[in-house]
Amino acid sequence: DAGITQSPRHKVTETGTPVTLRCHQTENHRYMYWYRQDPGHGLRLIHYSYGVKDTDKGEVSDGYSVSRSKTEDFLLTLESATSSQTSVYFCAISDRFSWGQPQETQYFGPGTRLLVL
């Protein structure tokens, strides 16, 4: 299994509070992703990173921010949590093909279950 950990694994918080989720990898992969998974929607991309300090928005980025100050860590922050952000959050990593394209195969972390009351 790829060396990806997420913390915390479970969290309960109240509406309006800030929340930060951490993804840590030991694979030295360049690309990192944050997804959320909800019934009826499947996995949806929130933000991704293609290098240290290089990030971009995904499909459902509103209400979320990210930071990547080191190759191994990718943080997801909910500035002011809302009940609609109750979800399971997965981090994923991937590496680059030799001809300069990102390798599509993504390896996922174990997930963080977030409940916003």
Place this chain on the structure above:
Amino acid sequence: RKEVEQDPGPFNVPEGATVAFNCTYSNSASQSFFWYRQDCRKEPKLLMSVYSSGNEDGRFTAQLNRASQYISLLIRDSKLSDSATYLCVVNPPQGGKLIFGQGTELSVKP
């Protein structure tokens, strides 16, 4: 129309049965295709890539039909351990990001 569509199931089959899942995608320029497996309350894991010529891995066979824009997964001789949700995944032309279907739930019964 969703970019990737799957029948959510559940598919309930007896051990030893053959079961097939289909998935359709909307962007005809999509470049690569995968099946991921997700066990209950676990992370998705790559099951197999899908190649234009079709490919097989043991009891699993994946097919791609670019003209009709669908991919399929066939599981032969189903085992109890095959019970999971199978995610159809497509890499659109812009690359670097994957589009996931909602998943098809499979339950294999004794």
